[in-house]
Amino acid sequence: MNAYQLVCTILNEVKIPIPEIGDVILKGKWRNSPATVTGYKNDSNHQPQVRTNKGVYSLYKFRLQKLMPKSKINTDVKESVEVTPLLKRFKISKREIEVCPHCFQEIGEKEVYVDSKNYMYHRPCINRGPIKKIEPISKKEIQSLLGWNH
């Protein structure tokens, strides 16, 4: 006899008792206070409840799916795809920035001014003098930057 057959045998032998009107039930988790059954009703999931003189109690601790309205049964089958959780770690990057020697602020891309004599200025500090002399790039340097090494 397998487990399923055993359960079937037990269920056939055990009659599930139903509280009848006038029966006393002991309710509450700790106190077991008595209440008298006065009738029955169903909850919004069509599950049986017992009415008593002290309130309404569910007959079962679970929901019997075959009693439930079809609209409330979740038919979504969960995906069986196993998702490997994403890993996260910090990446600290460093970059060199140019700082103005006058105001000690980072020089933004659009804050540079170069005059006709190739002197570079920090625009907000233009009246305090140039901060760099840009040397013209020779033909050789251009060639090496472009990878034309001959």
Ligand SMILES: [Zn+2]
């Ligand atoms: Zn400056």
